[in-house]
Amino acid sequence: MKAEIIAVGTELLLGQIVNTNAQFLAQGCADLGVTVHFQTVVGDNEARLIEALGLASGRADLVICTGGLGPTQDDLTKDALSAYLNRQLILHQPSMDKIETFFRDRGIHMVESNRRQALMPEGSDPLPNDAGMAVGTALTQDGTHYVLLPGPPKEMKPMFERYAAAWISTKLDGVHPLHSRMLKFAGIGESSLEHELLDLIKEQSDPTIAPYAKEGEVAVRITTRAASKEQADAKLDPLEAEIRSRLGAYIYASRDISLEQAIVRIMQERGLKLSAAESCTGGLLSDMITAVPGSSAVYQGGIVCYTNEWKHRLLGVPMDVLEGTDAPGAVSEKAARLLAEGLLQRSDSDFAVSITGVAGPGTSEGKPVGLVYVGIARKGCATEVAQLALSGTRDIIKLRAARSALYRLWKLLSN
Amino acid sequence: MKAEIIAVGTELLLGQIVNTNAQFLAQGCADLGVTVHFQTVVGDNEARLIEALGLASGRADLVICTGGLGPTQDDLTKDALSAYLNRQLILHQPSMDKIETFFRDRGIHMVESNRRQALMPEGSDPLPNDAGMAVGTALTQDGTHYVLLPGPPKEMKPMFERYAAAWISTKLDGVHPLHSRMLKFAGIGESSLEHELLDLIKEQSDPTIAPYAKEGEVAVRITTRAASKEQADAKLDPLEAEIRSRLGAYIYASRDISLEQAIVRIMQERGLKLSAAESCTGGLLSDMITAVPGSSAVYQGGIVCYTNEWKHRLLGVPMDVLEGTDAPGAVSEKAARLLAEGLLQRSDSDFAVSITGVAGPGTSEGKPVGLVYVGIARKGCATEVAQLALSGTRDIIKLRAARSALYRLWKLLSN
Incomplete structure (x- = not known):
């Protein structure tokens, strides 16, 4: 047709x-x-x-x-x-x-x-x-x-x-329907992914294999035509297994769900609670998580600690960490760590995520646009902080910072 | 051409x-x-x-x-x-x-x-x-x-x-360039707007007039061809004046900026500070405001008070308002009022906005999907609370609730 x-x-x-x-x-x-x-x-x-x-x-x-x-x-x-x-x-x-x-x-x-x-x-x-x-x-x-x-x-x-x-x-006649699976990746870029799968992509016939990339998200779709789901599975299973043997560590789902949906589901199953302290992302991470139906069983709440005053008063980060000539500043490994730990202490969550950075367009504390720290504090474990150097406009940096925080949270949950 | x-x-x-x-x-x-x-x-x-x-x-x-x-x-x-x-x-x-x-x-x-x-x-x-x-x-x-x-x-x-x-x-002969203005509206729907301007739309020739609508936003573009900006203004000014005489109360800008950009600019000029307490919007309002470059001069921070525990502990809403057989509940006029007032009291902001409601897909507290309360507390003024009945998916209800809160805030600022 x-x-x-x-x-x-x-x-x-x-x-x-x-x-x-x-x-x-x-x-x-x-x-x-x-x-x-x-x-x-x-x-x-x-x-x-x-x-x-x-x-x-x-x-x-x-x-x-x-x-x-x-x-x-x-x-x-x-x-x-x-x-x-x-x-x-x-x-x-x-x-x-x-x-x-x-x-x-x-x-x-x-x-x-x-x-x-x-x-x-x-x-x-x-x-x-x-x-x-x-x-x-x-x-x-x-x-x-x-x-x-x-x-x-x-x-x-x-x-x-x-x-x-x-x-x-209903208007299609005699054409077997398409069956496809969307393998969703986090923590790997489009070109690295394609590089790892290049031989499969070049030799593809049935099933077909197509990489998809949009802002900060990478996926691979494998597709075949078959009369039944069983016949399709017989063709799709070996290809998915081959892809997983190469890149399984980055695959968070084999259907088209978002990383935040995957996280909410895992945490829901395990009865885990989550909170977030956001500075440069300004509520975006909370918005993404609460967009998932059922997130209220997991997400306790968040603090958009945009000013240093809020970081100090609501989350207990000492002012001498945030301000002063020799202070690490609000955009620092130390501030990210204290924000996450301060939130964990003040909430009854199992995981507390913090994000602090420079979304632009201007620099802040003399630090470059795109410098972002993501902290994750957990009950009974050491806090992890990652330093990111992101590029893009203000919107894109906010999005990439939130996605990166989700990826790091997912890694901790899936280990 | x-x-x-x-x-x-x-x-x-x-x-x-x-x-x-x-x-x-x-x-x-x-x-x-x-x-x-x-x-x-x-x-x-x-x-x-x-x-x-x-x-x-x-x-x-x-x-x-x-x-x-x-x-x-x-x-x-x-x-x-x-x-x-x-x-x-x-x-x-x-x-x-x-x-x-x-x-x-x-x-x-x-x-x-x-x-x-x-x-x-x-x-x-x-x-x-x-x-x-x-x-x-x-x-x-x-x-x-x-x-x-x-x-x-x-x-x-x-x-x-x-x-x-x-x-x-070089192939154009005697054709003047286009000059246009985008009038941006808030608080009025597409069909009501067109109804008010129907005669102008039907009789249009030069300048042309075109209504635009995308999710929750309505705009009118007026356009003419002219050799110079002055000549264009001479044609566009009377039409804009006519539109303003009918619908001026809903126009927040005469160029293509968002409502949150308009709000940040007004508050920046007047040195006003803003905070938000979000339940059902889950951080979306904060995200929208902090997407505006320069918002850090205005926005103090926000609390995503997703659970009743957070509403109580961080914003002082009594538990007997939130829970119990005869309690108004978290989705109520009273809870919205207390959230906004609790936030105003705990922050050094001039305006505190609260949003609490049912984003769906399921009901909450036996209340219907789409029921949302928006509260705005101000220093030295009575708190205003609006009850909304919104429709759409979870995402759309979140967006409409946040947009409605922005509109109400803008109305208070522009009065």
Whole structure:
């Protein structure tokens, strides 16, 4: 099956946002065994949108559109598809009920245009929107399949993964489904990982092996087509075993979960409690951990000790460590150690993590941007402190520092 | 002038990389006063690339391609354009000299395929590559302009900024550049905003007016073409004034900054200090504020009081408020008030923000997912507490709760 992905939105044509939806859907199509031949971006203009739909229908079996399902006059995707296919737009009552309930529950007046979000072309299958109002749509006409998804990634992704992918699968005939495993790595860089697996990557045929890297995260996906999970496992197991024999020490999961999810699960199983004292990361580590459902069983709390006063008063770091001509300063091995130990002492946690450093853009205490110390204090064990030299913008340094702290925590937990 | 941007590369169709080049070039075109009508992605396939070039030539005056200028057999963009325009590929000797010098200086044997990077369609203008080997190309045929740029952003961006943009400018006749302002809103939803501005949006011609929404943020961009900033201001000022007369209470900036940036700037100017006590947002609010460079002058620190024990011990909320059959509980107006006041008392901040609620996916204290209380305590003023009913996934509820707290804080600061 050949597919074309159409992203709708003048903000894309003006360069105000990046079309990350296209990448997500391209990967999703690849997973389904659907080949994407073209991606298109078109503005919020009905005539040009109809032109793009016509072109895509002529060269693809599956046309996936993102964007333009919202309540405003600019949101034209359903109108354009209905016009192109000569269908009526009808109201999807369950979606309308959901919208009305939303406004009624909040005591907010519902602007009439919100009704538009519950419309869909006559005779199409609704795709539920678990994270928003606008209902998605899937339908087949003249042998071409059409799937309309919302533009905001937080709505689009769950709609694709939970509903659209399954709908598309029913249209695939005689192609064995893809089975894949995502091996997730921590503490190793993309190029080192690729170097270790280069022969496997070069000789790959079935299963395929593909390294993935995004900001601070590395993963390897191994994939095969098979009629059943058992047949797939018979092909995937030996390859995973080979990869583990080379790099097992860096693999924290064989499915697509985050490092913080892996940590929360381990700590939950062992009944361990965690706290964090964050200076330069400013709450990011706590935010990442508390993003995991169930983290409240593990995470006790954190202190964002941004000023030296807070480091001293809340965590007991002596002021003469933090300030003064000969003091090590807030960004130091000693401060990281005392922050972690001070937190462990003051909380009933089993592990206390500290992060202190220079996120930039300016230097601090005469120390360079990117210098970060991560401390981990544990009940009954010596405190460990690591010194990091990170590069990047303020945001990236915060993220890398938090990820590094998570990696070090995971290493201690998995030993 | 109408433009189409074509990105060439199978890795884009497979979703292995994001098409950030399209965003960069779209912004570059907008700055030049060139309107992008379509963006296309096509794989490393000569026939489909020629098809895409033909389509673009038919509907655009300027066709910009990125990618496919490298040395490998997959790099086909110059071949495809030459075949499409019926021109020969010729060697650009200065580029060839540069490539040969590069290899000779490093004592590396030059693989013959590197010659491909010095080829260009006969009669075209070379675009120098200051960061790599592959020469770019610009040419005009039958009234359509073609610009070929390399795929790697670190080569593409300088080539566009230093050479291609200037070349395109020479083809523009009497078109003034775009001038725009971004009005940023808080505390109002997309549909309500559009409702208030519907007549302006419907009647727009010059300046244009476009609403933007992404997760929890709403903005309006007003844009005009003008020879000078003064002439642009003369057109933009009255429209901005009209929008402000209707919705001024929700506008926190007239340029593209975040709400937290606006807050940090206001507090910095007035010498005010801020702290936060976060339960359900788990450090997200602190993370957002500390993402702003210079926030250390304003932000004292925060307490992620995830457990009741932490709420009690660190912030002095009595246990009989938090737990017990008749207690209001941790998710209550009273707990939010006491958290904010407890923090204000224990810190030397002027403002203390508290957030407590149910982020989900499960309920808590028998209270529904999305119920959130935001408290703001101030020196010498009564504490304000707002009750929110938020929807979405755990991540979205955390984000909306943090954004709502920022909005309420900004309102207090701007009154």
